[in-house]
Amino acid sequence: MMVLLRHLTGDVLRRLRQRQGRTLREVSADARVSLGYLSEVERGQKEASSELLSSICGALGVPLSQVLRDVADQLALAELQEAALLSGSVPADSVPSPEHLGIDPVPDRVPDVVDMVGV
Numbered sequence: 001m002m003v004l005l006r007h008l009t010g011d012v013l014r015r016l017r018q019r020q021g022r023t024l025r026e027v028s029a030d031a032r033v034s035l036g037y038l039s040e041v042e043r044g045q046k047e048a049s050s051e052l053l054s055s056i057c058g059a060l061g062v063p064l065s066q067v068l069r070d071v072a073d074q075l076a077l078a079e080l081q082e083a084a085l086l087s088g089s090v091p092a093d094s095v096p097s098p099e100h101l102g103i104d105p106v107p108d109r110v111p112d113v114v115d116m117v118g119v
Contacts, residue, residue, distance in 0.1 A: 003078040003079070004044060005075070006047045008071045009044070009067070011042075012067055012070045013042055016060050016062055024039055027060060032055060033052060033055060050064075
């Protein structure tokens with residue numbers, strides 16, 4: 001099973017939008033992206049360009065770097081799960097989920113720059 005970045009990116013963007021209680025229509029208008037295209041990005045059917053991702057993140061009020069970090073975290077977890085399954089060292093039903101490992105797929109709060117640099 002290959003994990004595609006466009007699926008993970010779409011999942012992260014959808015969760016962020018839903019946590020804000022916003023509709024596809026609202027975000028697409030703010031991002032100046034067609035409703036249909038944004039829907040396809042969220043469903044992992046379209047690969048979003050960096051310009052498009054930046055526009056969507058701006059509409060959501062979330063830094064692009066945070067979205068990319070969340071996608072990278074999800075990708076790392078998927079790789080670990082796949083490696084465990086392929087090695088046969090772990091039964092399929094005991095591969096941990098993100099929540100089981102204490103990983104929130106999309107944090108409620110984006111850390112401030114001050115938080116990140118420890119000032």
